[in-house]
Amino acid sequence: MTLDRRSFLKLLSAGAGAAGLPMIGRAAELMPKTTRRVVVIGGGFGGTIAAKYVRKLDPTIEVVLIEMERNFISCPFSNLYIAGIYDSMASLTIGYDKLTANHGIKMVYDEVTGIDPAAKVVSMKSGTLSYDRLVVSPGVDFRTEEIEGYDAETPHIIPHAWKAGAQSTLLRKQLQDMPDGGNVIISMPLAPYRCPPGPYERSCLIADYLKKHKPKSKVILLDPNPDVVAKKPLFMKAWNDYYKGVFEYVPGSKVTRVDAKTRTVYVEGVEEHKGNVVNLIPSQRAGKIALKADLVGEDKKWCPVNPVTFESTKHKFIHVIGDSCAPPSAVAPMPKSAYSANTHAKVCAMNVVALMNGLETTEMSAINVCYSAISAHESVTVAAVYKVIDGKITPVPGSGGLSPVDFSQTKREHEYGESWLKNILAEMST
Amino acid sequence: MIRKLSLRMLCLLTLSASPWALAGPPSAEMLSYACAGCHGNDGSSVGPSMPSLAGQQKDAFVIAMKEFKSGERPSTVMGRLAKGYTDPEIEAMAGFFAKQKRFLTGQNIQAEKVTRGAALAEKNCSKCHTEEGRTAKEEAGTPILAGQWLKYLQFQSEDYKSGGRKMTKNMGNRVKLLSAEEMDDVAHFYASVK
Numbered sequence: 065m066t067l068d069r070r071s072f073l074k075l076l077s078a079g080a081g082a083a084g085l086p087m088i089g090r091a092a093e094l095m096p097k098t099t100r101r102v103v104v105i106g107g108g109f110g111g112t113i114a115a116k117y118v119r120k121l122d123p124t125i126e127v128v129l130i131e132m133e134r135n136f137i138s139c140p141f142s143n144l145y146i147a148g149i150y151d152s153m154a155s156l157t158i159g160y161d162k163l164t165a166n167h168g169i170k171m172v173y174d175e176v177t178g179i180d181p182a183a184k185v186v187s188m189k190s191g192t193l194s195y196d197r198l199v200v201s202p203g204v205d206f207r208t209e210e211i212e213g214y215d216a217e218t219p220h221i222i223p224h225a226w227k228a229g230a231q232s233t234l235l236r237k238q239l240q241d242m243p244d245g246g247n248v249i250i251s252m253p254l255a256p257y258r259c260p261p262g263p264y265e266r267s268c269l270i271a272d273y274l275k276k277h278k279p280k281s282k283v284i285l286l287d288p289n290p291d292v293v294a295k296k297p298l299f300m301k302a303w304n305d306y307y308k309g310v311f312e313y314v315p316g317s318k319v320t321r322v323d324a325k326t327r328t329v330y331v332e333g334v335e336e337h338k339g340n341v342v343n344l345i346p347s348q349r350a351g352k353i354a355l356k357a358d359l360v361g362e363d364k365k366w367c368p369v370n371p372v373t374f375e376s377t378k379h380k381f382i383h384v385i386g387d388s389c390a391p392p393s394a395v396a397p398m399p400k401s402a403y404s405a406n407t408h409a410k411v412c413a414m415n416v417v418a419l420m421n422g423l424e425t426t427e428m429s430a431i432n433v434c435y436s437a438i439s440a441h442e443s444v445t446v447a448a449v450y451k452v453i454d455g456k457i458t459p460v461p462g463s464g465g466l467s468p469v470d471f472s473q474t475k476r477e478h479e480y481g482e483s484w485l486k487n488i489l490a491e492m493s494t
Numbered sequence: 495m496i497r498k499l500s501l502r503m504l505c506l507l508t509l510s511a512s513p514w515a516l517a518g519p520p521s522a523e524m525l526s527y528a529c530a531g532c533h534g535n536d537g538s539s540v541g542p543s544m545p546s547l548a549g550q551q552k553d554a555f556v557i558a559m560k561e562f563k564s565g566e567r568p569s570t571v572m573g574r575l576a577k578g579y580t581d582p583e584i585e586a587m588a589g590f591f592a593k594q595k596r597f598l599t600g601q602n603i604q605a606e607k608v609t610r611g612a613a614l615a616e617k618n619c620s621k622c623h624t625e626e627g628r629t630a631k632e633e634a635g636t637p638i639l640a641g642q643w644l645k646y647l648q649f650q651s652e653d654y655k656s657g658g659r660k661m662t663k664n665m666g667n668r669v670k671l672l673s674a675e676e677m678d679d680v681a682h683f684y685a686s687v688k
Binding site: 117372403406407410411414415424425426427428429430431433445447448449450451452459460462463464465467473476477479480482483484485486487488490491494 | 516517518520523527529533534541542543570571574575576577
């Protein structure tokens with residue numbers, strides 16, 4: 065049975081919602097559509113920028129941004145808060161008021177419960193929104209089902225702290241409450257995951273904290289990947305030069321079972337690691353709504369998209385950006401980072417506007433820069449420029465790379481990193 | 495009409511097969527928007543060590559990027575990024591940022607250093623960094639300094655003094671005359687100019 069949108073809606077309004085049909089259309093349209101409209105799901109590093117740039121490039125297009133939370137807290141630099149280097153998360157937190165006022169973006173604080181790609185309707189708890197084009201930027205979700213014993217209570221006892229906020233505060237408090245001599249276990253995700261250097265940065269900064277405050281303690285990093293995923297020579301040097309004695313790295317250690325009550329994780333279900341503080345970061349996939357709306361590919365994890373427009377290859381008129389998307393890539397894919405999401409959003413917005421105006425699309429040019437702190441006042445970076453070559457997103461040959469391994473620039477890079485955070489958050493919030 | 499339509503259809507079909515094949519080359523906007531993640535909204539930075547690019551002289555931008563690219567000018571990430579762009583792309587970005595209005599954010603600047611710096615700048619720098627650094631002698635690729643972030647200017651002063659960053663002959667002759675502290679005074683002065 066096929067239904068066009070009109071008869072479908074008629075059917076629903078007649079109260080004849082047949083079993084098996086999505087319940088979209090039941091709730092009232094929140095803002096009846098009077099002009100061309102782009103709806104953006106997710107107010108993070110990708111979504112805010114996509115919303116802003118669509119408005120900037122074509123103010124005749126109405127933009128509605130949907131986000132669950134009133135404030136956004138940056139994951140980048142939240143490790144400095146966890147490790148007690150920052151006193152609060154104030155410098156990591158932004159709201160949406162100025163952004164929406166400055167650019168005429170309509171804000172809806174709600175949870176998206178479904179997308180109907182055929183009817184081009186997003187449904188939320190409070191109602192529905194029709195769109196001409198939809199940008200989905202939902203970040204990541206955790207594959208907790210791959211860890212035996214992991215339930216809804218688990219993150220409240222052993223935090224992942226991989227979404228900044230209450231989780232970061234919990235991990236910070238646990239570190240501070242831990243007795244000198246206690247062990248911290250970090251179990252990190254399988255690649256690909258959000259922020260490739262993040263777990264290694266966290267291990268350095270927790271080691272930095274232990275060195276200063278709990279010198280008899282130790283941090284053990286269990287890495288399910290065969291080797292260091294990001295900035296390997298830089299983190300290896302930091303571990304060797306700064307954190308000998310308070311740090312241990314165990315590659316090829318995949319945690320498949322957890323007992324939160326005893327704070328124990330089991331590598332491959334058997335090898336036991338008990339910690340005073342356990343930071344279990346599960347492996348990841350695209351944000352929940354991406355799965356629900358059938359935007360993920362054959363791997364059931366990430367969303368395949370066109371590398372120029374970021375339009376889903378599964379459903380037309382829906383674009384996926386940021387951590388959730390997986391454009392065709394050559395050599396090294398763009399990391400799932402804040403900066404990647406920021407530049408995906410701009411490329412996507414430019415081409416969404418072009419498509420909506422019947423104009424030629426523009427080839428992408430994107431940047432990624434990731435700052436990782438290796439101590440309270442030192443940072444290292446990875447950077448690259450990306451282009452589409454032969455249909456695949458590719459680092460421009462000859463560009464990019466890591467900070468010098470002699471650590472000659474770490475202090476200056478730390479200062480640049482803190483300014484980067486200010487600028488990228490300002491871009492999202494003004 | 496029919497012919498036009500079928501051509502259009504053909505285009506659309508090709509588009510759905512390999513859309514990137516029909517996309518135009520990156521525009522100045524496409525290239526430049528990517529810089530804002532670090533350098534701020536349209537190049538107006540709010541981070542104290544990150545230089546604003548908005549309103550910068552075109553030539554100054556081009557020369558800086560080419561020197562980053564060749565490694566002649568020391569940098570942290572900029573050398574690695576500049577290598578990702580062709581010379582025409584750099585020119586396009588320079589044009590984009592030159593057109594942007596620079597929004598200044600208040601800085602913490604020591605007033606007595608500004609006073610000393612003003613006199614030193616007038617004597618040593620004002621021939622090229624004209625109108626208190628608000629304008630510059632474009633043919634020399636001289637950058638606009640007015641209102642630039644102090645921390646960034648201090649990093650550059652350090653690099654000039656250490657010999658890490660090369661200078662034009664004129665600039666070198668002037669910098670030679672200034673002590674590190676005097677360079678810092680000058681940096682304070684230019685950072686303070688509105």
